[in-house]
Amino acid sequence: MRSWEVRRLRTLGLWTVAVIAAAVLGAVGAWILDSRRHAGRAMGGITVAGQRVGGLDRDALSDALAVVAARLEGAPVVVRAGGAELSTTSSDLGVTVDVDGTRDSVLRVGRSGNPLARFAGWLSSLGHERRAPVHLGVVTEKAFAAVTAADTATGTPAVEPSIGVKDGHVVALGGAPGKGVDPRDVIAALPEAARMSGGGSDSRIVMSVGRTTVAPRFSQREATDLAARVEAATAKPVGVVAGATKATVPTASLRSWARAVPGRSALEPAFDPTEADAGLDKLLPGTGETVVQTKFTLVEGHPTVVPGRDGTGCCGPRAVAALQNAVFAAGSRPGAVPESPVTLPLEVVHPDVTAAEAASLGINEVVGTFTTHHAAGQPRVTNIHLIADLARGAIIKPGGTFSVNGYIGRRTAARGFVRAPVIADSVESEDIGGGVSQFATTTFNAAFFSGLDFGEYQAHTLYISRYPYGREATMGFPHPDLQIKNTTPYGVMIWTSYTSTSLTITMYSTHVVDSSQTGQTKSAAGPCTRVKTERTRRYADGATKVDYVYATYQPREGVSCFR
Numbered sequence: 001m002r003s004w005e006v007r008r009l010r011t012l013g014l015w016t017v018a019v020i021a022a023a024v025l026g027a028v029g030a031w032i033l034d035s036r037r038h039a040g041r042a043m044g045g046i047t048v049a050g051q052r053v054g055g056l057d058r059d060a061l062s063d064a065l066a067v068v069a070a071r072l073e074g075a076p077v078v079v080r081a082g083g084a085e086l087s088t089t090s091s092d093l094g095v096t097v098d099v100d101g102t103r104d105s106v107l108r109v110g111r112s113g114n115p116l117a118r119f120a121g122w123l124s125s126l127g128h129e130r131r132a133p134v135h136l137g138v139v140t141e142k143a144f145a146a147v148t149a150a151d152t153a154t155g156t157p158a159v160e161p162s163i164g165v166k167d168g169h170v171v172a173l174g175g176a177p178g179k180g181v182d183p184r185d186v187i188a189a190l191p192e193a194a195r196m197s198g199g200g201s202d203s204r205i206v207m208s209v210g211r212t213t214v215a216p217r218f219s220q221r222e223a224t225d226l227a228a229r230v231e232a233a234t235a236k237p238v239g240v241v242a243g244a245t246k247a248t249v250p251t252a253s254l255r256s257w258a259r260a261v262p263g264r265s266a267l268e269p270a271f272d273p274t275e276a277d278a279g280l281d282k283l284l285p286g287t288g289e290t291v292v293q294t295k296f297t298l299v300e301g302h303p304t305v306v307p308g309r310d311g312t313g314c315c316g317p318r319a320v321a322a323l324q325n326a327v328f329a330a331g332s333r334p335g336a337v338p339e340s341p342v343t344l345p346l347e348v349v350h351p352d353v354t355a356a357e358a359a360s361l362g363i364n365e366v367v368g369t370f371t372t373h374h375a376a377g378q379p380r381v382t383n384i385h386l387i388a389d390l391a392r393g394a395i396i397k398p399g400g401t402f403s404v405n406g407y408i409g410r411r412t413a414a415r416g417f418v419r420a421p422v423i424a425d426s427v428e429s430e431d432i433g434g435g436v437s438q439f440a441t442t443t444f445n446a447a448f449f450s451g452l453d454f455g456e457y458q459a460h461t462l463y464i465s466r467y468p469y470g471r472e473a474t475m476g477f478p479h480p481d482l483q484i485k486n487t488t489p490y491g492v493m494i495w496t497s498y499t500s501t502s503l504t505i506t507m508y509s510t511h512v513v514d515s516s517q518t519g520q521t522k523s524a525a526g527p528c529t530r531v532k533t534e535r536t537r538r539y540a541d542g543a544t545k546v547d548y549v550y551a552t553y554q555p556r557e558g559v560s561c562f563r
Helices: 003-037 058-072 099-108 115-125 140-150 183-196 220-233 251-257 273-283 317-331 355-359 379-391 404-408 436-450
Strands: 046-048 076-081 084-089 095-097 136-138 162-166 169-173 178-181 205-208 211-214 238-242 245-249 258-262 267-271 295-299 302-306 311-313 347-349 365-373 394-396 401-403 419-424 427-432 483-485 492-498 502-509 513-525 528-539 544-553
Touching: 046 058, 046 099, 058 095, 058 099, 076 178, 084 140, 095 183, 136 140, 136 183, 140 183, 162 220, 162 258, 169 220, 178 183, 183 205, 220 251, 220 258, 220 267, 220 317, 238 273, 238 317, 245 273, 251 258, 251 273, 267 273, 267 317, 273 317, 295 394, 295 492, 302 355, 317 347, 365 436, 379 404, 379 419, 379 436, 379 492, 394 401, 401 404, 404 436, 436 483, 436 492, 436 502, 436 513
Parallel strands: 076 205
Antiparallel strands: 076 084, 095 136, 162 169, 178 211, 238 245, 258 267, 295 302, 311 347, 365 502, 394 492, 401 483, 419 427, 492 502, 513 528, 528 544
């Protein structure tokens, strides 16, 4: 190569180096100027979960991230695992966004690390967005519950260790691993999935995880420790008081109600809400002030609303929680027992129907009535009149069911009911409340001719001549019950009236159907007679509906229909 050619190449190389150096110096200068220009602001080209936040100052950034947080905290979550997709939501997973932590991370993007890396990141941001991390919090127990629920079709959930009762003592019960999506993997993947999520119309958080053996959250040792804690906490009976009523909860009951509940970071003791509520109900019957149901009365023959009144009663969720807190807070201290008695709050009991609801039910005319007769002056008449007084004005909402036992309750001497003849176990006898079956039969027939439907009902096992053959009902407590179903679009009011020798039940509503008995057949049922009574209901639009009611009568006392 000639000397002039060498000099030319050398000169070209120097110019190339000079140009590159100038470009680099220019880029570095631009980076420095850009960094200064963004002082106190997010660097350019930054996004958070699809939201552009570059150039925003601290306050504007907080506002923008609050919008991102609201979106992410309610976003759909898609978990792709083993060819299947699980769907849940971030709110079900207990996801929260740390706005302050995320903001501080955004402000550090491009300002931390070695200068060469910062410069390279800045250059990259000129053509590509920089995704800042999102700081998330997750409620572990909610995430486990949500992932387990979403994976029921393809996974087998892990069984957490628990506690139970054996020979009167609280013992630990073993857990077992499951198979499927491990909630721990979902929790671990959430921050990156949230960082990569988009804004706009696609607000989903999407991640991919594997399917694996899923270990229980808690160990057998934790269940053993909890069993010992519950054993100590329930070592003695606990006195309780609700309103003016006092009772003692036995140790056996306390232990049978106890459960191990997965908490945020440990197994926690709790009472089963259903079992504890039912148990307290039995220990504290009749507590509080009886609710007064909204009813109707007749004013010059027109149904008029009589507003009800709230009552109070035991027990409920707050009572169970109060006992649970007292027992297990004491049990957390060795040798401690709850202060006795534990005061249980009464629950407010509202009328089944408000006055405003009652006024809108369309209760304005007679739709069915029936009268039965009885001898005057007998003890049973006292019971007939009393149950009629208690039921007068009762309302059955559209789609609702009126249960005589549910509405009236147990017939007791304390409530004014007296001993009178009854049929018990197919034999004539006497009991408190005898005679209320006349109320049941009269109500049954009024409902029959009003076109209403029936839930539970039962005819007398021995036919009584004062009642319509095959079309009557008996009563016991809690069973047999008489249940009337209102399948009309209007409310129904039950109105009762009586004389010394008769009882009349009248149903008020809006007329929608005409109902009549259109047939009756009898068949043998062993030595007994099975009666099938046909009813035809004719509606205003011309439609008809046929249904049946049934009764089975024994020929005499003590005869079993089926041996």
